[in-house]
Amino acid sequence: MSDLQTPFYLIDLAKLRVNMERIQYLRERSGAKCLLALKCFATWSAFDFMRPFMDGTTSSSLFELRLGHEEFGKETHAYSVAWADHEIDEALGYADKIIFNSLGQLDRFGARASARGIAMGLRLNPRFSTSGFDLADPARPFSRLGEWDLPRLGSALDRISGVMIHYNCENGDFDLFDAQLSRIEAEFGGFLAKLKWVSLGGGIHFTGDGYPLDRLADRLRAFSEKFGVEVFLEPGEASITKTASLEVTVLDVIHNGKDVAIVDSSIEAHMLDLLIYRETAKLPQTGDHAYQVAGKTCLAGDIFGEARFAQPLKVGDRISIADAAGYTMVKKNWFNGVAMPAIAIREENGTIREVRQFSYDDYKSSLS
């Protein structure tokens, strides 16, 4: 607990260290490089802590690319589904490697990257993935994410030195990863052997408790040696899973056929993926007193989920919503003008440091 005004996101560095040490172990044993995926987590106040454990960042836009280059440093990969003409020169100024999503983009911008000596890659879409959710499945029908035709990919070999293959999504099953990587080897191996580097993207949940890290490391090393390529991973959620909470306060308790606690936050504004993917927040589940925990926006479905507490809830009680680091702060918004959560960091010595507050002026200037 702290005296900060709720709501706020609280990043716990002691928990972050656990993930970082697993990443470092994987890097050392496998030889693979690990780049933080900024699309998932870009709270740059944590970068000083994370930097020693990781190799750099990867990005999905010019702004993420610049943030990674300027605030994280080390190796910076530039990817975007589509670069604009007016962005590309600035992007090349930040990038160590640039990964184009399509042959069309490579044709359009490759000469400029080449002139600056920047290594180029393409996104390879293997046409399968571990995603069970159509919305997030990069291999969905007519996916615009990457090239999948081998002759087309081959036609770029004179220009590219690597590919990025992103096809995992919260995949905590090593055997599935192993089988799919074997499928990639079988289908694309001849092509991969002509490259210098392969990024296997993000979505591998290898920092989870019980994940067979050694098997993953050895598999990655074998892949690297088989094709003579440097391997990259792009952990987003795996980097920061279970390291932050969203701290909220109960504002009202109502009893409309169910006990509902209304808190000073909102899924749509502050944990948007719960709404998009129709998921439930990680809430306390111990005790005899059951409540639905709901947000304070006008949205009828602004519901974090069902929870249990040891004591009846009352106005002013604090609730900690777990696992609030990934895809939360990067997509928070001003829906309903609800006060935006501050961002705070719990140091390893227990001190809590607020690194950003949001004010009425921030709300007002989000519009015009």
Place this chain on the structure above:
Amino acid sequence: MSDLQTPFYLIDLAKLRVNMERIQYLRERSGAKCLLALKCFATWSAFDFMRPFMDGTTSSSLFELRLGHEEFGKETHAYSVAWADHEIDEALGYADKIIFNSLGQLDRFGARASARGIAMGLRLNPRFSTSGFDLADPARPFSRLGEWDLPRLGSALDRISGVMIHYNCENGDFDLFDAQLSRIEAEFGGFLAKLKWVSLGGGIHFTGDGYPLDRLADRLRAFSEKFGVEVFLEPGEASITKTASLEVTVLDVIHNGKDVAIVDSSIEAHMLDLLIYRETAKLPQTGDHAYQVAGKTCLAGDIFGEARFAQPLKVGDRISIADAAGYTMVKKNWFNGVAMPAIAIREENGTIREVRQFSYDDYKSSLS
């Protein structure tokens, strides 16, 4: 067309005038007051234009309340699903009326409002609505939105002078509105007759072409006279429907079994409701050349929808996505770090004036 850098939201004042004049007509004929619902549209650069046609604003949070009070003026209604202790005094400083969501909130804060002479109300939930979408249905089971028990409502009569009843959602069917209002009269009429004012909320699509505005006006006047109450409406979408577009540029055209045009925007970041409600953007539909129009984020389902054009699309072409005023700018976000659309206003003389640009510094300071 204009030379502004895409993406940008473009608010067209000539179109906005059409809606405003319909609102003014309704106010004059019905005697009802119309308050802009800021949760839908809060782009305050347009307030000078809108102010003469409307009576003020209503809000869903402290920040919206303050914005309405300071930038729109006139009558300001304060509503929030739940006020926090630290907000209430500031809120009372901006409010002409305050509407509490629950008896619990009225009990907690009513004395403070009363001491300042501010009229109070409660939200009445009639337990039915026109919403066909559970997520947005204020009458869904265990809804936390308002009180519905007549004895509980009656117990507040010594403190409140009105109620807010929000139960319509994009309802363009006057007969349905009429029937549901009759049901409210039948179920709650005895209670309503003891009040001074009734807000019927938002969600009535009365500015749409062909809507029987006279019948609505006469029905509202009859309701007002029957119960001796002042009537309020809270048009959000109705105020700004069809008055803005999102202007984007094609960055890439790919052919993965379908012709897909990738543009410099994103449904999740810039038109979030398309994603939340699994809807399709209003795109051009004329011509022999069919394309899927998709956004540039990493989300596989970042798809605006299917469109048709007179000519084949090429990189650099502009596309105008219609009906982009409501629930767009108020919930835009920095997902993927995609460049946030500027906000521009087309004056009635055709001049386009950019009122807000968003920069890398805005992105960076959205985090910390």
